[in-house]
Amino acid sequence: FGSEEQKRRYLPKAASGEMIYAYALTEPQVGSDAQHNETRAELSSDGSSYLLTGQKTYITNANYAGGMTVFAQLDPQHPGAMGAFIVETAWEGVKIGKDMPKMGLAISSTAAIQLKGVRVPVENLLGRPGDGFKIAMSILNYGRLGLGAGAYGGMRRAISDMVARAESRIQFGSPIAEFDLVQEKIARSWAMSFAVAAMTELTAKILESDPLANVAIESSHCKLFGTEQAWQAAYDALQLAGGAGYLATQPYEKRMRDARVSTVFEGTSEIHSIYPPTFVARELGRELNAAGAFKRLRLIAGYWLARPRFPLAPAHDRETREALAVARRAVRGFRRLLLRGLIRYGGSVVKHEFLLRRITSLSLAAYSLVSTMAKIEGERGDAASSRRAAAHPTRSGSPSAVETSERLRILRYLTIEARTAVAEGLRLDDPPREGLAGTLFADAAAHEPQPTGSPSPRPVLSSAPTEG
Numbered sequence: 464f465g466s467e468e469q470k471r472r473y474l475p476k477a478a479s480g481e482m483i484y485a486y487a488l489t490e491p492q493v494g495s496d497a498q499h500n501e502t503r504a505e506l507s508s509d510g511s512s513y514l515l516t517g518q519k520t521y522i523t524n525a526n527y528a529g530g531m532t533v534f535a536q537l538d539p540q541h542p543g544a545m546g547a548f549i550v551e552t553a554w555e556g557v558k559i560g561k562d563m564p565k566m567g568l569a570i571s572s573t574a575a576i577q578l579k580g581v582r583v584p585v586e587n588l589l590g591r592p593g594d595g596f597k598i599a600m601s602i603l604n605y606g607r608l609g610l611g612a613g614a615y616g617g618m619r620r621a622i623s624d625m626v627a628r629a630e631s632r633i634q635f636g637s638p639i640a641e642f643d644l645v646q647e648k649i650a651r652s653w654a655m656s657f658a659v660a661a662m663t664e665l666t667a668k669i670l671e672s673d674p675l676a677n678v679a680i681e682s683s684h685c686k687l688f689g690t691e692q693a694w695q696a697a698y699d700a701l702q703l704a705g706g707a708g709y710l711a712t713q714p715y716e717k718r719m720r721d722a723r724v725s726t727v728f729e730g731t732s733e734i735h736s737i738y739p740p741t742f743v744a745r746e747l748g749r750e751l752n753a754a755g756a757f758k759r760l761r762l763i764a765g766y767w768l769a770r771p772r773f774p775l776a777p778a779h780d781r782e783t784r785e786a787l788a789v790a791r792r793a794v795r796g797f798r799r800l801l802l803r804g805l806i807r808y809g810g811s812v813v814k815h816e817f818l819l820r821r822i823t824s825l826s827l828a829a830y831s832l833v834s835t836m837a838k839i840e841g842e843r844g845d846a847a848s849s850r851r852a853a854a855h856p857t858r859s860g861s862p863s864a865v866e867t868s869e870r871l872r873i874l875r876y877l878t879i880e881a882r883t884a885v886a887e888g889l890r891l892d893d894p895p896r897e898g899l900a901g902t903l904f905a906d907a908a909a910h911e912p913q914p915t916g917s918p919s920p921r922p923v924l925s926s927a928p929t930e931g
Contacts, residue, residue: 464547464590464598473530473549482529486606487519487550487576488599495734497534498543498596502578504535506585513548513588515556515581525559525574528552532602533578534595545595549587556581567720601675604682606729608670611663611685614693617722618656621696624715625649625703632705639703648699654876655692658831661838662688680739684830687735687823690725697722737819739826740801744812748805766798773833776840782871783839786832786878789885793829796889797822803891817897821888828881828888835877839870 465473476482493500502517515535522531530551538544552559560575590598626649629640639645666681701708701715708715726732747766751759771794778784800822804812812818 464594464601465549466586468586469549469589476529483524483527485522485524485528485531485576486602487522487531487533489519489521491518491520491575495730497599498545500534500536500545502533502535503539504537504546504548504583507582510585512585513546513583515548515550515578515583517578518575519578520575521563521573522576524572525576526562526572531576532589533583534599537592537595543596544593545599546592547589547595547598548583549589550578550581550583554581554583565724567717567722567724600679603729604678605670607682607686608663608666608678610725610729611659611666611682611689614689614725615656615659615663617693617718618652618659618696620718621693621700622649622652622656624700625652628700628703645703648703650876652692652696652699654873656696657838657870657873658835658877659685659689659692661834662831665834665837679742680826681830683730683735683738684827686729687732688827688831690722690728691732694719694722694726736823737813737816738823740797740804740819740822741813744801744805747801748810751805763802766802769798771795771829773836775833775836780871782874782878783836786836786874786881789878789881790829790832790836793825793832793881793885793888796885797825797829800825800889800891807891817893817900818891821890824884824888828884831877832874832881835874839867839874842870843867 473482477484488497488500490500490502500517502515502519504513504515506513513535515533517535519533524531530549533548533550534545535548536542536544537546550557556579558577558579560577563573563575565571565573589595626640629645629649630638632639662681662685666678666685669676669678669681697715697719701719704713704715707713710716730738751762754762771791773787773790775787778787800818801812804815804818804822808815
């Protein structure tokens with residue numbers, strides 16, 4: 464998003480490591496609702512600079528950074544009309560707090576940043592005035608994709624540890640690898656890691672062909688699915704290690720502490736479990752509201768009846784045909800359930816989070832299957848994946864028959880998982896358990912008053928330890 468002059472001035476320092484950078488979006492009172500952040504940018508009277516005032520928090524690299532991208536509101540009357548600014552930390556008015564003590568990622572600098580009338584030259588505005596929110600969301604797509612990639616690496620490490628432990632630990636006269644409940648943990652992580660890799664690769668391929676492609680939903684799926692599966696794999700690796708896994712001298716404690724934040728980074732799991740239908744509902748709602756009555760009916764009919772199509776080669780085996788059928792059912796279910804929600808609730812559908820979560824489960828099921836089929840197809844060296852093969856000439860063109868059978872078994876496992884998600888996700892009304900959640904929450908809140916001395920959510924700029 465930078466100008467040629469901005470790139471000339473700052474990118475060489477970034478590439479050489481002379482100047483580390485930070486991404487300053489989150490604020491003490493504003494997290495996932497970034498559109499309503501409170502930091503302000505006012506144009507100076509002579510028009511030469513912007514004056515930035517506000518606070519940022521949980522900023523990675525804060526005490527290492529020589530520069531940072533700061534997002535600020537340009538017009539308080541129009542939330543989201545933001546600017547993205549290149550700010551050097553040595554400038555007057557920038558104050559960086561002490562590193563926050565964290566449960567993991569101890570080597571990383573995480574701190575709060577205070578901005579008091581920081582004068583930023585207009586030449587340091589990225590893009591155009593008002594582009595800041597779009598820039599922030601585009602960059603978050605890359606961060607979420609990176610979390611998917613990191614999740615895959617963590618899962619492979621956990622799988623390796625689990626297999627080694629299961630084969631060497633003898634109980635009741637047998638390696639614990641022979642026990643069904645042990646095999647189940649390893650098998651699940653093995654299959655899910657393949658899906659995480661497939662989803663990450665497919666999304667990366669889209670961005671490789673178009674770096675500004677709108678992959679908000681795809682990257683959201685990579686982040687949600689990958690980090691939740693990686694956390695489960697880290698948990699299972701410790702569990703299979705038994706008592707030894709609980710020792711601080713073993714690596715499991717550190718891995719779990721470090722992995723835990725991935726479900727919070729770049730939007731919490733809760734946000735991503737409702738984000739895809741929220742994103743589509745707003746786009747579809749705007750389109751329907753702008754249409755006349757006849758066109759609105761055509762749009763609704765087309766959205767309801769459209770047959771899902773995927774850019775995949777024809778299915779040659781039973782596993783792929785079954786996966787395609789489930790993926791199509793999931794996409795149809797996503798569209799129809801969202802449309803039914805819009806018809807019943809209108810714009811307030813975004814407040815029905817149990818419904819949104821079920822709709823997301825349909826989209827996630829479809830994307831995991833389509834990504835996995837695309838990865839298998841690519842490994843087979845099909846013509847549809849010739850561009851991918853050309854980009855990686857060191858990879859073998861076709862897997863062996865044994866490898867193909869392994870991949871198809873993984874696809875079969877994921878299809879069974881997806882079929883269950885689809886069956887549970889197609890209902891419009893909340894199931895009884897979810898319907899009771901609000902009442903039970905009220906009961907719990909009434910019986911569990913907030914204790915005094917509870918942790919403050921507002922990080923401060925002081926030498927005292929900051930509580931998140």
